[in-house]
Amino acid sequence: MFRCVLAVEVGKASHIGCVRLVNEDAIFIGTRLFAVADGMGGHAAGDVASRTALEVLAGLDAGPVSCDGLRARVVAANEAVVQYGRSHPQGLGLGTTVAGIALITENGAPHWAVFNIGDSRVYHLGDGLVRQVTVDHSEVQELVAAGLISRREARRHPSRHIVTRAIGEWPAPLLDVVVVPAIAGHRWLITSDGLTAEIEDDEIALRLGAGEPAADTAAQLVAAALEAGGHDNVSVIVVDVTDTQGGPPAPAEQTTPRDRIEPP
Numbered sequence: 001m002f003r004c005v006l007a008v009e010v011g012k013a014s015h016i017g018c019v020r021l022v023n024e025d026a027i028f029i030g031t032r033l034f035a036v037a038d039g040m041g042g043h044a045a046g047d048v049a050s051r052t053a054l055e056v057l058a059g060l061d062a063g064p065v066s067c068d069g070l071r072a073r074v075v076a077a078n079e080a081v082v083q084y085g086r087s088h089p090q091g092l093g094l095g096t097t098v099a100g101i102a103l104i105t106e107n108g109a110p111h112w113a114v115f116n117i118g119d120s121r122v123y124h125l126g127d128g129l130v131r132q133v134t135v136d137h138s139e140v141q142e143l144v145a146a147g148l149i150s151r152r153e154a155r156r157h158p159s160r161h162i163v164t165r166a167i168g169e170w171p172a173p174l175l176d177v178v179v180v181p182a183i184a185g186h187r188w189l190i191t192s193d194g195l196t197a198e199i200e201d202d203e204i205a206l207r208l209g210a211g212e213p214a215a216d217t218a219a220q221l222v223a224a225a226l227e228a229g230g231h232d233n234v235s236v237i238v239v240d241v242t243d244t245q246g247g248p249p250a251p252a253e254q255t256t257p258r259d260r261i262e263p264p
């Protein structure tokens, strides 16, 4: 029987950056779950928010994951952050993004549930093509979607830091989930905006596709962000799928209802 644990090679790097006084990003690396969170909020509450959210999400890694289970954990993570905010008035306005990939089984085959809230991102490299899979929940993303500004302009726009969904809101924000087959040879990048605000997609794609090991690629991406100014904390996880240990995905026999927003 198929066991839903893949062979992966993982690289990670997180840096406070060149300007900030606290690293409010957090990273979780498990066997089924890989996630980045980017905290916000005054008086060092941002790092509590990102850490708290990932601590709750980490419970998913103990056993098989489902999309429903993922959603439930995100709601629980949201509650934990909201609760912390209520009991610590100095943490007013605290919140965090979250983005990641979680290994699930669909139609008997391994798949990744790619998820996000806020403007941390997941990129995918397969068949030589790099694509951003998640859609930012941010004011500038809405302007890009409306055709009012370009992706490049979004990176310099005054509203570029304003997210439209975050963990720590009440009621809980909607989680976007995209489910894709897990395929050996594919590479995933999970990143906070400290990378994507500093360097162009072209450069991210170039470094992801250079054929370097995951750990080296993660280090190089963070180094590039620091070289470009390092205005924010920057955190990345690179996941290489080396073996899926399962047969080819069986075709779906029925519709699979999902709450999701179509990528651009």
Ligand code: MN
Pocket: 038, 192, 193, 194, 232, 233
């Ligand atoms: Mn950030």
